[in-house]
Amino acid sequence: MQKAQYGILRLAKYKGPEISNIEAHNERKKGKYASNPDIDNSRKNLNYHLVEPVGKYRAELNRLIEEYGCRTRKDSVRVIEALITATPEFFKGKKKSEVRAYFQTALEFIEKYQDSKTILSAVVHMDEKTPHMHLSFVPITQDGRLCAKEILGNKKKLTWWQDEFWKHMVEKYPDLERGEAASMTGREHIPPRLFKEAAHLTRQAKQITDLLENTNFFNAGKNTDKAVELLQKFFPAMENFQTQVRKYDKTISSLKSDNVSLKRQTQDLSRQVKEATSSSIRKKMNDARLRADYENLQNLMNCIPPEILELAKRGQLTHSDRER
Template identity: 55%
Template sequence: MKAQYGILRFKKYKGPAISPIEAHNERTKEQYASNPDIDTSRSRYNLHLVQPQGKYREEADRMIAAHCRVRKDSVRVVEALVTASPEFFKDKNNREIRAYFAYALKFLEGRQCPDTFLSAVVHMDEKTPHLHLCFVPLTPDGRLSAKEIIGNRKNLVKWQDEFWQHMVKQYPELERGESASQTGREHIPPRIFKEMTQLTKQKEQLDALLVGINPFNGKSRAAEISKVLDSYIPNVARMRDQLRKYNVAFTKTAAENEKLKEKNKTLSASLDKAKEGSVLKRLEDAKLRQDYEAALKTLDSIPPEVIRFYEDRSTQEPAMRHDK
């Protein structure tokens, strides 16, 4: 399952740049030679979640004049771009896409007064659907300060954290769309837990097939076990890579962990370390590691003759396909 990211970005605009961004967002030009991704035949599917009441620059100046005086070089408009990985929108219809952006807009309305919004338009005529929300960066006490609203690098990380926390309630498959260097991988996406649940179900299926297996009936069950292993082994390997990606500590193989004899001690140690950070995160990490190691233990319990059958079958099948 490919990762799907929820994305939120910001841009700041001073006076001269406001009209060009309006022309782009509102599709007021007949052609867009500078952006070949725009398919004007699909522009009729674009939709407004917030309808502009006038020209961006004029509306921005009107709002600002009602509250404060500013320098000529002040940031007058901030644009929030909301989208997601292309994979997220695959197979979604227009109603579902609109619902995604409407839910994202609720988050932005909770962080910035909707009265300052100039326009919120969803573009459906480019490769990936996305929302442009333009607003005047007025603070609650009436000052014009994009710096205070958007903030520095640390505050942008907070924006990303809270955006992801909002979106994942409705769309649990989404991951946080920032780099590991910024996030420290604090959030393990729900997708990983779902994949572990599926892996655990496969483990239980294997465990059932392995009950009572012995040298006399091993061959008869080998074919059925091999079918499960076709997906189980790649899934275990993928889970290993995912846990490494999210900095979940675990042993590489059951053999290196002395057949998991120290599993309980390791788990207890991770619970002690919970005091150092997020208790919930540490507990989730420990559970993921425990489930993963249980999956490895099942692999270790497969008799050698079944493994040989699986390996022989795996090497024979490509040759057979090639012969055909």
């Protein structure tokens, strides 16, 4: 089973003295980074900005606060930093232009909810093991107040940020999985890799049952040998798949009840595709397909004779077994 790929968004608040430190780190103003041995100074030239800083972070944030007429306190949060990246598996094999496109898509997500004028810098670091972007902005609300609490809010609002980030990114990168806890709906997102694994295992199981169905007096030994060989590869993958699927039992068991309404909904899909609900309809269709694949696998497994299954589990096939 392929490794999961997660889009990652981390949000942090900064008040005073830390602002100079994050600027020095983000803009690579230090000669050495003893605290971060992953930084390779010979690759610093590969870093780039999607938003260039106009000046020093502190001077620019003070200018913005004055421009918007924000009231401040000594302990006011003045900068929010979004660290945006993905798991290493996502970046594997991607061209520089594809990596840049990922971070550009993430920048567009932030700009949906934060005035682009409040962004101090968006810099992509390519000089560490995994590409990532540091995006720093001044937490000014739509009505012109300096209020990080309103923007980041409580645990529910932070979950909202994670949900919206995933929804935005998965439109362009459908293999990305939701990296945090399920949102408040109580229904877990089923990872795309499980759909692919179900389809792959279904093809394998079908190949095995076809072999056994086409077995006769003349080819019994050859077909049985081949079926056992295929089953020995199939079993570990199937067990791994079943373990993964159990995590989503609650979601999968609820899918059957969706099927009747799905038939009605798909009749109107061409009209609804332009509406926001279309993505949830597509999700239900995908989920229902996974349930069908899973049930088909169970049915296919039931068609395989027990003695053949036992041979595959033992991992050997004796001459007397073939003769039988």
